[in-house]
Amino acid sequence: MKAVIVQELERSYDKVEALKGISFEVDQGEIFGIIGPDGAGKTTLFRILTTLLLADSGFASVDGNEVVKDYKSIRKKIGYMPGRFSLYQDLTVEENLKIFASIFKTTIEENYHLIKDIYQQIEPFKKRKAGALSGGMKQKLALSCALIHKPVVLFLDEPTTGVDPVSRKEFWDMLDKLKHQGITILVSTPYMDEASLCNRIGLIQDGNFLKIDTPENIINQYENVLLAAQSNQMSKLLKDLRTEEDINTCFAFGDSHHITIKKESLAENGGNFSIDKLTMDLSNKGHKDIHIEPIKAGIEDCFMELAK
Amino acid sequence: MRQFLIFTQKEFFHIFRDRWTMMMLLALPIAMIILFGFGITTEIKNTRFAIYDPSRDVATQGIVNTMEKNEYFTLEGYVENPDQIETIFKEGKIGLLVVFSEGFYENLVHTGDAQVQLIADGTDPNTASTITNYATNIIAGYQLELLKIGEIPFQITPEVKLLYNPTMKSAYNIVPGVIGMVLMLICAMMTSVSMAKEKELGTMEVILVSPMPPILIVISKVIPYFVISIVNLMNVLALAVFVLEVPIVGNFFLLVFVSLLFIFVALALGLLISTMVETQLVALLLSVVGLLMPVIMLSGLMFPIENMPIILQYVAQLIPAKWYITAMRDVMIKGLGFTSIIKEVAVLSIMALVLITISLKKFKIRLE
Amino acid sequence: MKVIESENLTKRFGQFTAVDNISFAVEKGEIFGFLGANGAGKTTAMRMLCGLSKPTSGKGTVSGFDIEKQSEEVKKNIGYMSQKFALYEDLKVWENLRLYGGIYGIEKKAIGPKIDALLHQLGFESEKNTMVKSLPLGWKQKLAFSAAIFHEPKIVFLDEPTGGVDPAARRQFWELIYDASDRGITVFVTTHYMDEAEYCNRVSIMVDGRIEALDSPKNLKKQFEAENMDHVFHQLARRAKRN
Structure with missing residues (x-):
């Protein structure tokens, strides 16, 4: 049985189509990442799957239960962490956990083993009000609260947004441990670099999936010739590269600019593009320390190519 | 059950941990009853009055003396010349002028028809009519005394005895009204605001996605305000009895019963509001405009319903507080029993039932 | 310097x-x-x-x-922009810019042409009268940055x-x-x-x-x-x- 099945799901708010008929499936025990920018429809999708919203049309089920008809059984076995860390700010860490345990008819003691690794990190502060915790600690508490009833499927809506890279890394390590305990995890994120930590990902934009596959497959299916370019004047380099007629796209990527070459300009298609020629051109425009090399695409390159 | 208890405990934590909420819930009702009881009073004390008395006989002197002794009136002095009358009013020195006819005592004894004219400043008609009412009562009282002594066999005595509130103390009318206002404020406003807060924070999302039945969420939200309302009811009643000296004439338990009924109505209204709004601000505005204002304006607390335009009189029938205040006045001040307030109890019960049904029906098991 | x-x-x-x-x-x-x-x-x-x-x-x-x-x-x-708050969602694009201009004391007459020039430079002319809330996030952020430097801060x-x-x-x-x-x-x-x-x-x-x-x-x-x-x-x- 699939953990999550979604077929032709559509949902609009007034005139805005948030989801335009999307379909996908999630296997049991995998981490499925839904990756895309704000406004792509991630939260709407999560709310439909967690039985908080009704879709206009289409079908969705979680652990074999249909989201509309069987909403009560779904609510018993899923864990949900909404985008904002939904904690009671005026209650302490321990009180928050106790309340969430009790509404799922369990106790902290009963399922302590599940949250132990995560909760231990915040346990020294258990008498502190949730509102006084730092971002990373709130995130850990919210995750503990979502896990306390041993959910079958865990829904995490942008759990790492606004969190620093180190806390994000720690958070993903925790998810990996949970996966090994057999929990299926659906997680959304706007950070493309988190894609490689998922078993499979769906790249989403404007209410449609651009692609659903493993991160490796998506990268391997990238068709363009991709080059990384550097020089001593990076800002000028960006503008100069865009005036080159062989170049299709050019974007800043950290310490270098990523450029794709027009298909017809490639030597195999009878074009006359070469790295040496480009280097010469740039050198004539006053660039020094020019360094251009072919590179393997990342998820972000793929997203930008697919989103075009 | 544990689920429910812990959730209710959490609601109490929210209230106890916020100083301002606590203040609002416990101090505000006390402040209101004191303010309304003492400050905003519709009774008139120490009205300065003057006399124009051409006869200066036993009877006129007696009336003046009685008036002077009364706590509502202070004698400013005598007017010697009718021409002074207008100036003395214009200077604002007095609120009332008592004009006796010539040969007052003679007329009274022989014809039984002596003339007294009461002149008041009509720019504030409410005050003027209250003042003249007081004065008429005093004069009538004196007349009564006089007649007893005078052994005159037949005499028509103008009896303007005021029922239930002989001294026309306004606190008598205010107390039931303020209780109605306080209960409406705390139950309806606080319930709707605290529910909207969960929506705003996003905690509602997480609770909805849990096996907790919606009915339990609602009940556990409402319990703390129910308890606090009862505490407030007792506080306000104690203040009314011991500080404002308004006695509870009727059955105490009947009074509590009617109040509990009204609390249910108010809580149901609060729940209804919370099903309609998403933010605390809107919940607050809706409670104040939609609930508190009608209680103050249309329930008969401030203005008598009989004097309203016919349309507003019909609207007033829909205000729960109107029925509550009527019932409270009947029980608390007139000392009437259950049979006299059956109508009010019935109306409030129907309101409670309808409102609770609607708000439970409207309570969303999803986000929209 | x-x-x-x-x-x-x-x-x-x-x-x-x-x-x-x-x-x-x-x-x-x-x-x-x-x-x-x-x-x-x-x-x-x-x-x-x-x-x-x-x-x-x-x-x-x-x-x-x-x-x-x-x-x-x-x-x-200085100019300031944060992710949490940048522009008023319920104001139009030009109204937001006029507000920023007004706050930083740009002369009334100069604001109009300055807004037009900025929108032209960003390629946003057609969105001048659009409510900010209906813009895509990427556009909002670009606009917010432009508003933050609208008064040419150092x-x-x-x-x-x-x-x-x-x-x-x-x-x-x-x-x-x-x-x-x-x-x-x-x-x-x-x-x-x-x-x-x-x-x-x-x-x-x-x-x-x-x-x-x-x-x-x-x-x-x-x-x-x-x-x-x-x-x-x-x-x-x-x-x-x-x-």
């Missing part, structure tokens, strides 16, 4: 030292990356530099004005300006930052995207209220023998003791 100078700037809240003795300087036209984990003290430091919070001790100048004694002057010479402070923005829009946003820097506006920016740290001329990394590293991305990578800024950041942030 130095436009931001901080000397032993410290901020304490009771027993807690949020910002601990930081000293650094930012040159005119520089893009200065201000990095650190959540709770490292970035926001507190930024608030002090913007004249919103008084330092417990130490001294700082922004655009030549003392942040403690001349905070009003400081505010006139320095602009950006607090996580690109959170949640799609990859292409994020890059277009950085191109606007480059343009501003080319025009001589100093850019002081915080971000959680480590690739964006590479776009900065110099980067400082805060750990537990102190600046633990400050150099160009290239030198930092060399110094920490790291492949990219992400690794540099991880090495430093893991030293954190508090929280």
Whole structure:
């Protein structure tokens, strides 16, 4: 049985189509990442799957239960962490956990083993009000609260947004441990670099999936010739590269600019593009320390190519 | 059950941990009853009055003396010349002028028809009519005394005895009204605001996605305000009895019963509001405009319903507080029993039932 | 010329030292990356530099004005944009810009043409009368940045300006930052995207209220023998003791 099945799901708010008929499936025990920018429809999708919203049309089920008809059984076995860390700010860490345990008819003691690794990190502060915790600690508490009833499927809506890279890394390590305990995890994120930590990902934009596959497959299916370019004047380099007629796209990527070459300009298609020629051109425009090399695409390159 | 208890405990934590909420819930009702009881009073004390008395006989002197002794009136002095009358009013020195006819005592004894004219400043008609009412009562009282002594066999005595509130103390009318206002404020406003807060924070999302039945969420939200309302009811009643000296004439338990009924109505209204709004601000505005204002304006607390335009009189029938205040006045001040307030109890019960049904029906098991 | 100078700037809240003795300087036209984990003290430091919070001790100048004694002057010479609040959602595009112009005392007559010029430059002319809430996030952020430098401040402070923005829009946003820097506006920016740290001329990394590293991305990578800024950041942030 699939953990999550979604077929032709559509949902609009007034005139805005948030989801335009999307379909996908999630296997049991995998981490499925839904990756895309704000406004792509991630939260709407999560709310439909967690039985908080009704879709206009289409079908969705979680652990074999249909989201509309069987909403009560779904609510018993899923864990949900909404985008904002939904904690009671005026209650302490321990009180928050106790309340969430009790509404799922369990106790902290009963399922302590599940949250132990995560909760231990915040346990020294258990008498502190949730509102006084730092971002990373709130995130850990919210995750503990979502896990306390041993959910079958865990829904995490942008759990790492606004969190620093180190806390994000720690958070993903925790998810990996949970996966090994057999929990299926659906997680959304706007950070493309988190894609490689998922078993499979769906790249989403404007209410449609651009692609659903493993991160490796998506990268391997990238068709363009991709080059990384550097020089001593990076800002000028960006503008100069865009005036080159062989170049299709050019974007800043950290310490270098990523450029794709027009298909017809490639030597195999009878074009006359070469790295040496480009280097010469740039050198004539006053660039020094020019360094251009072919590179393997990342998820972000793929997203930008697919989103075009 | 544990689920429910812990959730209710959490609601109490929210209230106890916020100083301002606590203040609002416990101090505000006390402040209101004191303010309304003492400050905003519709009774008139120490009205300065003057006399124009051409006869200066036993009877006129007696009336003046009685008036002077009364706590509502202070004698400013005598007017010697009718021409002074207008100036003395214009200077604002007095609120009332008592004009006796010539040969007052003679007329009274022989014809039984002596003339007294009461002149008041009509720019504030409410005050003027209250003042003249007081004065008429005093004069009538004196007349009564006089007649007893005078052994005159037949005499028509103008009896303007005021029922239930002989001294026309306004606190008598205010107390039931303020209780109605306080209960409406705390139950309806606080319930709707605290529910909207969960929506705003996003905690509602997480609770909805849990096996907790919606009915339990609602009940556990409402319990703390129910308890606090009862505490407030007792506080306000104690203040009314011991500080404002308004006695509870009727059955105490009947009074509590009617109040509990009204609390249910108010809580149901609060729940209804919370099903309609998403933010605390809107919940607050809706409670104040939609609930508190009608209680103050249309329930008969401030203005008598009989004097309203016919349309507003019909609207007033829909205000729960109107029925509550009527019932409270009947029980608390007139000392009437259950049979006299059956109508009010019935109306409030129907309101409670309808409102609770609607708000439970409207309570969303999803986000929209 | 130095436009931001901080000397032993410290901020304490009771027993807690949020910002601990930081000293650094930012040159005119520089893009200065201000990095650190959540709770490292970035926001507190930024608030002090913007004249919103008084330092417990130490001294700082922004655009030549003392942040403690001349905070009003400081505010006139800076622009500020954050991810959490940037523009009023229920106002139209031009109304937002007019508001910013008005707040910073741009002359009434000059505002109109200036708005038109800006919208033309961004290619937003057709959206002049659009409500901000119906714009895509990437556009909003670009517009918000333009509004923050509408009054041509000497320095602009950006607090996580690109959170949640799609990859292409994020890059277009950085191109606007480059343009501003080319025009001589100093850019002081915080971000959680480590690739964006590479776009900065110099980067400082805060750990537990102190600046633990400050150099160009290239030198930092060399110094920490790291492949990219992400690794540099991880090495430093893991030293954190508090929280």
